[in-house]
Amino acid sequence: MVTRLSHFFLRTLREDPADAEVSSHRLLVRAGYIRRAAPGIFTWLPLGLRVKAKIESVIREEMTNAGAYEVHFPALLPREPYESSGRWNSYGDGIFRLQDRKGADYLLAPTHEEMFTLLVKDLYSSYKDLPLAIYQIQDKYRDEARPRAGLLRGREFTMKDAYSFDYTDEGQDASYQSQRDAYERIFQKLGLEYVIVAADNGLMGGARSEEFLHPTPIGEDSFVRSAGGYAANVEAFTTTAPAPIPFEGLGEPxxxxxxxxxxxxxxxxxxxxxxxxxxxxxxxxxxxxxxxxxxxxxxxxxxxxxxxxxxxxxxxxxxxxxxxxxxxxxxxxxxxxxxxxxxxxxxxxxxxxxxxxxxxxxxxxxxxxxxxxxxxxxxxxxxxxxxxxxxxxxxxxxxxxxxxxxxxxxxxxxxxVEVANVRAGDPAPDGSGPVEIARGMEIGHVFQLGRFFADALGLKVLDENGKLVTVTMGSYGIGVTRILAIIAELNNDEKGLIWPASVAPFDVHVVATGREPVVFEVSEKLSAELEASGLDVLYDDRPKVSPGVKFGDAELVGVPQIVIVGRGAADGQVELWDRRTGDREVVPVAEVAARLAAR
Amino acid sequence: MVTRLSHFFLRTLREDPADAEVSSHRLLVRAGYIRRAAPGIFTWLPLGLRVKAKIESVIREEMTNAGAYEVHFPALLPREPYESSGRWNSYGDGIFRLQDRKGADYLLAPTHEEMFTLLVKDLYSSYKDLPLAIYQIQDKYRDEARPRAGLLRGREFTMKDAYSFDYTDEGQDASYQSQRDAYERIFQKLGLEYVIVAADNGLMGGARSEEFLHPTPIGEDSFVRSAGGYAANVEAFTTTAPAPIPFEGLGEPxxxxxxxxxxxxxxxxxxxxxxxxxxxxxxxxxxxxxxxxxxxxxxxxxxxxxxxxxxxxxxxxxxxxxxxxxxxxxxxxxxxxxxxxxxxxxxxxxxxxxxxxxxxxxxxxxxxxxxxxxxxxxxxxxxxxxxxxxxxxxxxxxxxxxxxxxxxxxxxxxxxVEVANVRAGDPAPDGSGPVEIARGMEIGHVFQLGRFFADALGLKVLDENGKLVTVTMGSYGIGVTRILAIIAELNNDEKGLIWPASVAPFDVHVVATGREPVVFEVSEKLSAELEASGLDVLYDDRPKVSPGVKFGDAELVGVPQIVIVGRGAADGQVELWDRRTGDREVVPVAEVAARLAAR
CATH class of the missing domain: 3.90.960.10 (YbaK/aminoacyl-tRNA synthetase-associated domain)
Structure with a gap:
């Protein structure tokens, strides 16, 4: 069904929101994608929800291709599992805690390792059940001290989190690789350039940990890379120690x-x-x-x-x-x-x-x-x-x-201890030459948890010999709402957003200009035709709005292909407008569908 | 992609869960659709999530047809809007309240009238913006005193809640009718018989309030209906007062x-x-x-x-x-x-x-x-x-x-005051004859909120004469997870679930029995063919599981159409098994796709 701007729930705003520090926040609010509900907590408007659904759909497709099955855990969780893992305390002020009417302790889950571990423990018991990969796309909560930058650091946010379960380290490596490959496909489909950098593997003790960073000068994270192919975030960089020097010939203090x-x-x-x-x-x-x-x-x-x-x-x-x-x-x-x-x-x-x-x-x-x-x-x-x-x-x-x-x-x-800062020119630990320091934004994280949670929560299975062995796990996360903000952050100009086709809220934005009935007739017919051909069409059918306002809205909203129906409509001519390049081209209305399909 | 039981995340259980009082709860847990996470709080397993997604998809389609646009509000909300409406207090113990690290009060929203009202106030200002209908499908929270009956009365549950906004009572009536019609289409598509009963319109003061009830002897709600077409829930029934009687001729006390x-x-x-x-x-x-x-x-x-x-x-x-x-x-x-x-x-x-x-x-x-x-x-x-x-x-x-x-x-x-119980034989207030008392389950509720929330939160627009008028609202709710449980409650037998085709987790369940390679070859090929024809296929490819266990699982899981591939496979014969009727029929494997399509 064609979406008509005369009825669609959308109001673009002229003013930047006062609290917006970054362009994604500023533009997503102004263009009517999101609206602030509380600090770091946002309401999703129809445009925003459409983009979010498209990102989720890309992720779901590649999770399915990687053999992962979707589940969904509650956001409201009891204290006990987090007590067992030690995280009820170690989260400190970073999570939302509450009590129910009976005084039982609950939290709003910031992440679900404990629940995934317990679910598999609950249902599985044999090596024959493994490997297993399961994931969810879920709203999560963190009580950030300083929520800021719109969706980039919110208190309520959507994440895809996947976990793999294996009973051997070799199996775990294969599961890890499968998710890592899926991540590459996801970011390729989303049109997001990425660098895979070695990351700190934290307290869990797993063997591998890598972050997917989008390299950009406006990135909030630094990472190092060498011309020879080494890449790591700054926390994971390891210093190359020089060879010891004989004491002979050295002077006294x-x-x-x-x-x-x-x-x-x-x-x-x-x-x-x-x-x-x-x-x-x-x-x-x-x-x-x-x-x-x-x-x-x-x-x-x-x-x-x-x-x-x-x-x-x-x-x-x-x-x-x-x-x-x-x-x-x-x-x-x-x-x-x-x-x-x-x-x-x-x-x-x-x-x-x-x-x-x-x-x-x-x-x-x-x-x-x-x-x-x-x-x-x-x-x-x-x-x-x-x-x-x-x-x-x-x-x-x-x-x-x-x-x-x-x-x-x-x-x-x-x-x-590795606490000294890393500098451009420091040798990469793999011998691939001196490193440079670059900036990027984290868009995904894959890492091996090893047996940390399985040990804490008693997840064991019987192996081929009937012996109980502790399961080894991997964790694979993508911040869905964060990715959306990053795409917005990277795809805009002074006029507004410019969505990549893969995640745009609509495929084409038809703008009827002027007051002549023929313009609206042609627009109506063209919109229906494009929608029937499988495109999602946003049709600006507002009768009494000036072309200038309509063009401004189209630029702000950022649908990648715009069709302007105006004076030429009577002669069967419309204009194709590429939002990214700014190119405009007059084409016969009969060719629009084919031309858009070709793009 | 064909879903293979050898890898799918599913374990059916032999034992009923100890806390299950109703068959939907019992069977959804045993058949691997949901798993308890805390009292009244459930984890959704892949099978359950698929059914839920199908129900949501039917609802979304009809909301779009009714001209409603989807938004998504946070679950975690600040106190202030609920303070303005008076509900922060009036909810009593029924909601989850919490504080963030700065001591600000929040709640987990049980319903979002306040937020919808404020959003429209935030963006709209003129009668030209109306009518508007917006909705969300969202996880909601109520701190039930006695969570029970599985998904039927949980503490975390998914709802579709829609709201309409108009500036005249006539507009509000039209919006109400549009949603009411959409509800009829939704329940027809879901195969859920319904009765629309007059309901109490509560404190909001709106003119109309109707519940959609599924009539069933195991329903938890009573309602009354007359042969002449009157239907109301017991709370909304109004007593017909007899005519006054002259005092003349009456004795003294x-x-x-x-x-x-x-x-x-x-x-x-x-x-x-x-x-x-x-x-x-x-x-x-x-x-x-x-x-x-x-x-x-x-x-x-x-x-x-x-x-x-x-x-x-x-x-x-x-x-x-x-x-x-x-x-x-x-x-x-x-x-x-x-x-x-x-x-x-x-x-x-x-x-x-x-x-x-x-x-x-x-x-x-x-x-x-x-x-x-x-x-x-x-x-x-x-x-x-x-x-x-x-x-x-x-x-x-x-x-x-x-x-x-x-x-x-x-x-x-x-x-x-209307507090006396209603009895079979009492006259319907519309003169349509005596009522009978029946039982049903609430599956939807449409009602006019009138100006209660718009008054409380100051939602006004300028009318045609430039005068500020208060907006009138309607509220339209469907409990998604509740509907799922009700469908399960109504569609099962002693062997397990029997899903209606419109919401079944898969369209067809292919069961390979025996150990001969030809069985698995035929099953494999058939599954791929059915999937390619657009059906969702669950393929029981487990190599060392007995036919009895496979059949038992198929009956428990309740996919409506089952194909048994067994001894006849070598001769190109398989069995079609209708889960609901129990009918089995031998058909050539080449005809399976056409036969399933015909059903």
Missing amino acids: VIFDSPNTPTIQTLVDHANAHLDAPADGIAGPATDGAAEWTAAHTLKNVVLALTHLDGTRELVIVGIPGDRDVDDKRAEVAFAPAAVEAATEQDFENNPLLVKGYIGPWSETGAVLGEQSATGIRYLLDPRVVDGTAWMTGANIDEKHVHTLVAGRDFTGDGF | VIFDSPNTPTIQTLVDHANAHLDAPADGIAGPATDGAAEWTAAHTLKNVVLALTHLDGTRELVIVGIPGDRDVDDKRAEVAFAPAAVEAATEQDFENNPLLVKGYIGPWSETGAVLGEQSATGIRYLLDPRVVDGTAWMTGANIDEKHVHTLVAGRDFTGDGF
Whole structure:
């Protein structure tokens, strides 16, 4: 049935919504796709719902092709399964919790791993039942601290989440690959360019984790990639440690006065003014030959405070090259599930052995940092701080530093940690060359959960030998409403939206201009004909609206093909208008259907 | 794509679920359509989701035909709109409430009148924008005190709710009729017999309210209907009041001793033992000529306690013929939004003028019941208690009653009230004859909201004269998951479900029996052919499952057409099995597609 604008539930708006920070939010509201109901919570208007349904239909088709079956879990769920997995607590403020009239605890599910696991446990018991892939397309809830950017970070949002179930690691790899392939097909169909980047696999302990990112300068995520094909998000990037260096020939630690040098820059300036240039055996072979001291010669010791899940607070010190900073996201992943923040003044007061601005792992009287040291504070090193590298760092005495302090000889850490920021030019871990830093938007995530949830909830099956084995799972998510917003974000101009044909709310927008009856007769007939040929037609049949307003609405709404029926209608001529290129072309009305089909 | 049982996510269960009271619940769980997640909250398995999608698709089609556009509101909504309409409080314990991390109040919407009203207010402003009909298919929430009967009374459920918007009453009538017609088409397509009954129009004050009931002896609702075409639910039935009777010739009230007669039955027995038979002018013309006293001669005064929305408690006394009882549902509707319960001992202690078992409106010293009486308690009469009818009732003295007490002469009420139960044989209010009482299940509800929500939320538009007028609304609901359960409830036998073709999860179920390769080859080819012809095929390709188990599963799952491929396969013969009639017929495999298409 042709949809007529004279009756359709649509009002375009002239003004941008006051709270819109990004173009997808601004345009989806102005063009009448969505409407704000509460912070981060939106009402879907008919246009928006049509686009959403098209995206869902592409996803469903490829899930079916991947052998996954659709189920649907409740959004309102009891506490118990989330208690078993530990997530009732670990979600913190990030979820909506409530009680029913009997006082039983419930939550609005932000994700359904527990329920999928329990459902399969409930119904399946044998290796013969596996592999299995099931998915749902469902409205989910997260109580974001700062809902923003419209649909990009909402509190109610639609996700497709799929899970695979296998009883062997090989099976799990095959299931993973099948979903990964389906994701490639989905994004290809949606016309969304993507890069598959290695991602952190989090707490679950599964072997593989990859994100699908759409590369775009306006992306909110950074990722790194090499010309040789390596790609990873910043959290998953692993530093290539240099080979250890023999201690022979390295000088001894030298303490020197360094008044008023609490920062790396003041220290470097001081060293260049008062010390000899960094020479062999002083600054260490890794930076041999440098004409002067630089931040790269220094070892920066950063005091962090972790808050563990049980509420305990632990100080930890990370030693990283002075020319790098702690990357918050990498630190978050490195210390998860603990929360990380900078140490406070109070923390320093509680640890008087730490001389602020002059902290280092070593003193003449023994180790200062590390679990076995005077402070007892855990000390973790950047992977570049290998044995035999020599560093300039704090001497744990006010206004004194030390240089030619050799890792593995003069100090050691309790382990290594990936918290330093990644820089363009850093070597890709797979040897494929230096990386560049790019920006992208996350559009999908596939990862192996391994046996985390199956262990927590007791999902086991009997294997070929009648032995109970724990099932291994994969998790595969796409944010449906997020994808919609990203497509809108990437497909617009100053006039409005420009939908790719695969997800456009209508295939063609017929605009009748002027007041002559023939225009409406031709438009009517053409619209019916196009609809009969299988196209979804939006027909602007509004009788008393000016051509300018109609064109403006058509540009704002963004249906990719527009047909203008105007003065030429009496002679059987109409105009085809390509919303993306802006090209207009006069064609006989009899050819419109064929021409549109050809596009 | 053919769905293969060897991979499909389905496990049928041998045992009925322990908590299943009704056959739809029992069979939908056993046959693998749904699974319990929490009390009144269900997970949808692939089979169930397919049936649900088919029902939704029928509804969407007819909503489109009725000119309604689909939108989708959030389930999680802020308090404010519900505060404006008064429903945040009036819902009481019946809804789920929660707070976000900032302490703002939210609810899980049980229904969306407020949001629809605000959306239209937000976007529309002129009579030219109307009429408008919009709808959604959405998961809704009610915190039922006793969730039960599976999907029939759940706490999370799917509804289609449509609303119409007009600026004139005539427009509203047309919109109402359009939705009412769409409902008829929907239920016809779903193969659900229905009766349209007049329903109570509740607090909203709209003019029309009708329920679609499926008539069935196992229905949970009673309704009344006459041979002449009247139909109403019990709450909406209106009593036909008899004509008033002249007072002339009626006797005077007679007080008589009536020890130990606190109930109607003991009173009637006492009267027949000790009084003259009810004669002209004594029992009153309405029952003239009766040989003995009956309950119908008596006036029963029932003390009810109302709790108003503001929490205040009010006693009210209803006077109804002694051969009838107070119908709880009718009383609930009559006194809504106040809650009704029987008066307590405490209430009687607080009102010493009420002589329990001997309450009546009259005493020799003046009126006892009524706002202007000694007690000041509001007194409402059954519509049959018209002026000139004479009654036997309590005399407000312990162990004394009075007869020949004439309404309008000796006592009056503060008004009339419809709380007495309806009985077979009562006259239909439209004069179409006596009614019978039948049972049914509610499958849809259409009603005019009038201007209740538009007034509460300020939805006005400019009319033709530039004057602001309040919009009038209609509300049209179908419980999607409830309909699914009702269809299951009505279509099953002792072996399992039997779906109507319009909503069956698959069109045909191909069962390969035996172990010979030819059976699987023929089944495979036939399944592919049927799928290619446009049918949804479920193919039981499980290699090591006995025919008995496969047949049992087919009967339980309830796909209406089954094809058995067995020994005859080598000779090109298969069996067509009609799940509903049980008929089996051997047909050449080449004819199966045509034969199924013919059904």
